[in-house]
């Protein structure tokens with residue numbers, strides 16, 4: 252698989268079809284993978300693909316990365332779940348489909364965090380998204396690398412996040428409130444969750460607007476709640492549940508719980524699943540006369 | 549002197565009765581962090597290093613430094629005294645203890661920042677020497693050791709049987725602490741566990757060479773910078789978890805009648821950190837922002853102070869979602 256990937260990268264760079272291949276490579280100790288930007292066909296051998304390749308590299312396609320843009324047209328090594336984010340970026344006019352070459356990777360799952368890797372990918376170190384994955388065979392691509400993967404996601408979503416959501420649904424509003432206040436209290440307002448998300452592409456986030464300061468930047472209860480609510484709401488119906496925000500959070504705040512609960516609600520209310528259709532806009536950013544409104548009470 | 553783990557309960561209790569805060573490594577949100585504990589049972593011993601550094605006890609994430617009240621024809625501006633409780637910082641790793649000296653250098657440099665110094669004066673650091681570590685640890689590459697005593701008032705070393713600590717009082721503050729809580733400390737000595745040795749950084753590191761290379765402005769144009777650093781996505785997690793990072797932002801919160809002036813952590817990795825009012829941003833790419841972080845640790849800091857810009861705790865390596873490993877950059881600039 253890696254050979255096939257390297258060959259394609261070499262071809263793309265040699266023929267000048269793209270200027271940079273954004274992919275994964277080893278760190279110097281060969282213990283972790285890290286994003287690499289290959290511009291020279293001779294460096295194509297640095298590309299790797301394995302269960303440690305958890306990063307969603309689509310972040311580098313967004314307009315914040317002027318220096319990466321300046322390199323020229325990119326090719327991106329992307330798993331199906333990463334491609335979902337590219338789909339949203341295309342549907343929201345952030346990335347032109349013709350301006351990115353998608354190297355879709357057949358995928359059998361990744362680790363939740365690289366630190367958990369012990370040499371083998373077991374179910375308990377895979378994130379919830381992999382247990383329910385519909386895109387192990389990537390869905391929007393210019394080329395697919397790797398053999399077809401045989402996997403049918405379960406009808407009822409499984410995994411830790413959904414178990415927690417079901418447990419949560421049985422709780423009282425007070426219990427839920429206390430749970431979140433407790434977790435959000437640990438927030439240190441680093442905004443790693445925002446920076447990790449390719450759908451948080453605003454060059455000026457609402458938290459950066461300080462005349463007036465809409466969202467208090469202090470890491471106190473009010474400020475933390477305000478930030479976490481805003482982050483969630485700006486991603487409602489757009490978030491693809493890629494999990495990068497939770498992975499990046501140094502305070503271990505279970506952001507995937509928020510993301511997946513929202514995705515369930517959006518699916519139920521609008522019949523929309525984000526990240527599959529480049530032509531369709533996420534429901535919260537468009538109005539359609541036939542939108543359901545029976546949840547407005 | 550010996551502190552048996554069994555007597556830690558009594559120590560925590562007595563410290564709390566004396567009115568002080570007792571912060572120690574404990575599990576919160578699924579990871580071991582420095583946090584205020586009420587009983588010794590909460591304390592974790594099984595950790596390499598706490599996920600957060602202990603700096604937040606001396607330099608909180610957010611604090612109010614002034615209050616403005618506006619009445620009809622009057623504006624009342626008042627300073628707020630820093631809230632500086634007596635604090636016992638237990639189980640701090642030696643690198644983190646050494647980092648307090650670094651913070652002090654900054655906060656007493658051209659201005660005495662009392663909100664830091666008052667808290668530091670009222671806290672006591674009980675470090676525990678490392679008997680284990682991980683791939684992220686590199687204190688030995690920056691001239692420290694897993695049993696460095698810089699910044700510690702007392703240093704504890706775990707005994708071979710794992711049931712106690714051998715205690716060394718290093719400062720007057722440390723000696724007073726032992727006197728004050730004398731019934732929990734026993735006379736005697738014991739064999740202690742072997743101290744951990746971090747791996748050498750692949751390629752080798754030469755701090756003097758790094759300084760020399762960074763002193764020559766020619767490095768700004770070195771194509772190695774974008775190669776190493778453009779993957780950074782500016783999340784700030786490295787800076788916020790770093791024990792020596794000290795930047796803050798001042799912001800006003802409230803309404804037109806009553807406002808609190810806040811001092812909040814800020815980070816050079818965040819895109820608008822250097823954004824000017826004119827719209828110009830001298831560090832307009834992530835590469836430049838990351839380069840600044842490296843320069844701060846290994847050029848700007850050592851030029852001004854004798855304390856360490858980086859203590860090698862490895863948090864920035866562990867926490868980085870793109871695995872931008874500062875040690876790889878150190879190795880590159882040691883060439």
Ligand code: SF4
Pocket residue numbers: 330331332333358359360361380381382384385386387
């Ligand atoms: S969600 Fe699917 S495509 Fe993404 S890493 Fe898991 S298995 Fe692979």
Ligand code: SF4
Pocket residue numbers: 336447448449450451486489490491492493494495496497510
């Ligand atoms: S909000 Fe989190 S899970 Fe959703 S797309 Fe962004 S990074 Fe991924």
Ligand code: SF4
Pocket residue numbers: 437438439440441442443444445496499500501502503504
């Ligand atoms: S990454 Fe976590 S700690 Fe940082 S701002 Fe987001 S929720 Fe808060």
Ligand code: SF4
Pocket residue numbers: 786789790791792793845857858859860861862863864865874
């Ligand atoms: S720069 Fe990294 S290794 Fe050095 S003190 Fe800060 S967090 Fe620790």
Ligand code: SF4
Pocket residue numbers: 779780781782783784785786787817838864867868869870871872
């Ligand atoms: S933790 Fe990593 S990605 Fe985040 S700002 Fe630091 S170097 Fe950049």
